[in-house]
Amino acid sequence: MKTYDFRKVRITGDWLARLQEQNRLVTIPAIYKQFEQTGRIAAFDMNWKQGEPNQPHIFWDSDNYKWIECAAYTLKEHPDPAVIERIEHLIDAMEAHQCEDGYFNVCFQMFEPQNRFTFRQQHELYCAGHLFEAAVAYAEATGRERLLAVAEKYADCIYRAFVTEKTAKFFTPGHEEIELALVKMYRYTGKKKFLDLAAHFINERGTHDEERNDGYHPEIRSDYNQSLVPVREQTEAVGHCVRALYLYTAMADLALELRDEALEKACRALYRDIVDKKMYVTGGLGSSAFGEAFSNPYDLPNEEAYTETCAGIGLMLFMHRMLALENNAAYADLLERAFYNGVLSGVSLDGKAFFYENPLEITMLNHFTNSWGARRYPLTQRIECFPCSCCPPNLARVISQFGNYLFGSDGDTLYVNQFATAELSDDGVRAVMTTRYPVDGDVSLRVEGKSRVAVRIPGWCASFTADAPYTVENGYAVFANTGAPIRLSFDMKPFAVRARSEVVRDAGRLCIQAGPIVYCAESVDNGANLHALAVSPDFEAKAVADPVSGLLDYDVTGWRRKDPVDALYYRAEEVWEPTVIRLIPYRCFANRGECDMLVWLHKK
């Protein structure tokens, strides 16, 4: 299907509109403030001097670009002059310092201009990619194309260095990102050169012996950045998760643009590998903190989960592109799972602080810091800015562009992929959706300009009702459009989820889900030792509205284990007392001080 982008879709009310509003009014300014305070914004002036604080870092260009991008998406509906001024100021600096030949990278220009395009791992092309995405977003939202001109000039420079003149010392990016960004440039400008360059990078990957062990990290196997085999031969998701997902996203983009079946087949295989073997129930990806990477099938440790916020966002991007390749509700399901759980957990309920890693289990007692000061597990509290602060603006741009994910079109059918109170308006097609989703499962739709309406039946949904006849196609309930409202109601009652038996860390455990939302228990509600709690699959649940998150908490029936004797190990029987367990949406964890948290509850 063709999906409608944010320029055609307005989220007009209810939960997602409030989230977008907080993102625009709190999160995006908070990130800017952090980037200003840490010297990222000033870095574009290229006047940092040795000995001063805040030496520009190789990642920082991309942080600024992602901030421009997340801010740009808000400008379509809220053309705030102060935001535009901040962006224009950055563009001024870029124009002033962009090289004659189009090159732009703060660190290389300032510290080692002679080493341009020399070190594969130094994120030059990654930063360029985020520039291209920002430029397209700003142009789409405002019509302003000054940043796009900077981007095009730089893209031309890269094209020469890697394709025509081949002056670059490596062949493909150490960190993928530019590929999907070049597709965006192509789609906006229509210039095929950008598509060609994206295809060039995709096609070259995994074909160069030199890139199996690159000079920067010679000790790293090339599966780290998916360079072990050509992309069309890749069937298993490996290596650094964010790199991987950005690559897969671009592969799906190109499969669509070039009608490349081998590429599409590889995308499907990678998707299946992730969804069948390597994904947390929260949609989080990455079991190994070391390498920020995928690991073996079914190796999904909860306490030491890496699950970078950006990796979950990468999964959303990949699923968005897969949906464009194939009308299959499963892709929209996965996008939804990642968004409402392992992605949104990346930002605090007040919108100001962020997780890089999103573990599924915290036991503070296990958070031993050894004599070396080494930390065994991820942070337990969100912070405002990281030394590598990729996640905060990435999350902000996903929230502000969420309109991209709602609607799609194929022939005479309008597709509804995600649920929000929203309006679509595009060239004779109009849709109005009203829902309190994800707080309840009632959805009302009115559509004009299409004869069929296909509404995703969420994968988590065991039963639903509709007030009109429908057929089921690829996970969608398809209605003939009479112009009259279509009303559906999805059963949002909490239910117990099992992980398949190969996931050894979840053996003997259940996770509670309601609608798309995965729940967890926190010790601030339930007292010490969440592992002494147990639930049975036929628990009873009472919804409790939470005014802070705007979501539902649940009180579920369960038990608490008591030790009958005072010994570390004993042969006596266990004693269980009935109790009520307060569950909160996973995305809300760690908002009331440092405490234990558990997604996979023990099963009684």
Place this chain on the structure above:
Amino acid sequence: MKTYDFRKVRITGDWLARLQEQNRLVTIPAIYKQFEQTGRIAAFDMNWKQGEPNQPHIFWDSDNYKWIECAAYTLKEHPDPAVIERIEHLIDAMEAHQCEDGYFNVCFQMFEPQNRFTFRQQHELYCAGHLFEAAVAYAEATGRERLLAVAEKYADCIYRAFVTEKTAKFFTPGHEEIELALVKMYRYTGKKKFLDLAAHFINERGTHDEERNDGYHPEIRSDYNQSLVPVREQTEAVGHCVRALYLYTAMADLALELRDEALEKACRALYRDIVDKKMYVTGGLGSSAFGEAFSNPYDLPNEEAYTETCAGIGLMLFMHRMLALENNAAYADLLERAFYNGVLSGVSLDGKAFFYENPLEITMLNHFTNSWGARRYPLTQRIECFPCSCCPPNLARVISQFGNYLFGSDGDTLYVNQFATAELSDDGVRAVMTTRYPVDGDVSLRVEGKSRVAVRIPGWCASFTADAPYTVENGYAVFANTGAPIRLSFDMKPFAVRARSEVVRDAGRLCIQAGPIVYCAESVDNGANLHALAVSPDFEAKAVADPVSGLLDYDVTGWRRKDPVDALYYRAEEVWEPTVIRLIPYRCFANRGECDMLVWLHKK
């Protein structure tokens, strides 16, 4: 109680005699061969030259000493001339190279003689301690005192450097060991100077600001080697486990020798901290591989357990000394738990290969090696020699001196602390014990020369019978000795053990124990995915004799979980099929190829 040492006790038959025989005929020669091949033996000739393989290492002296010690214990009953020749050859080399003033350390003499007693972390005093232990063992077993002369001369040198002349650049050993060794020297020679030096090191520990951050590892907090506070103020077991247990052993020795109540109180507190909060069910110690260390209370991860073989041995040594301080069967229980489980697991059933770490859970699928080649979990197969090969000779010396742990005496009471077919003969006291323990629980005793016989009632034992009346004192069944045989029978039926609820990694799990032996399941017997198996506490068990280990395996009733649908996560019900689970003694794991292993089974 006063415990009888190996000079008075002969293990004459059955399981423990066979273990000792294998240790003498296979393990001890195999370790010697490894030490010869890796250059450790030749290092004492001090003629290694730059560019040659096998550069002497700072730990190696102690490896040789521990080999002498384990071999020496066997000489009492088996005075093998070939073994004596190997030991005498090493003594020749030591005599030839010992410094005029008594100093002896291969690496410092060869590479940096000017830095003698300068680097606290460089194991000089640790090596010296193992020399002293070897010298005493060899003298006790054979009457030969040439090595003891080397040891005494070196001890005098150390006394001058640390006490009288104070030329040493630090105050206390970075790795404890010399303290307990000096007590042995004192007990054998009667020279109070050695006891004084032991007390000096114990009393100085934790009193010097300089030793809170030593020069060698400035990044290490001083709890790493128990130097944060004076020893009498220590109440929590912290830091490197082997260091800690060697310290506690010496503290208990000194508490006894000096009737030092403050020291005894600290020993009791440290014992309680370990036994109540920081010990694996196998008697293994050390939850953190990083630092080889204790961590927080109840933090006892199974898969990443550190549980060094030497730490379990340290626990045995500590418990042996605590029993000397107080007639309490609990200490002997703990010594037994460590020995039959987490210590003996350190050696393969063929006696030739060794574990350094003894994890309680292996899932090969989780053994991900990332793009950097980093290993997340301990080795899954024993190997013949480690770069730091402290464990193999340590284990061999514990087996060959096991006679030390059987009997004790206090007034007119003979204590039976451990069970084996054995004879005690000492100055009018004679005891003959006959048992197939740990294969069954029948024990027969005949004692002369004591009017009371106190037999430990094992802590794991829920019921036992005796053919004579008894009273219970401090965990011992106390019989009036008529000279007639006393027969006891301990119920060895397998039972389920729970960990208390704070041990989150064992929540929802059971471990099966029979007698002192902790059991585990291996995938070589039970097929893939041991986490899909479950048992209930009221399982039925059938014993199966294992001719290789000489112990009993068990077939227990249980279930295997089947996934009803083909998805990573699902809301369908679980399906359980009845099955039989083969359990083997934990010490036997990893003897039939690399496979999954599980101590804590899931509870149905």
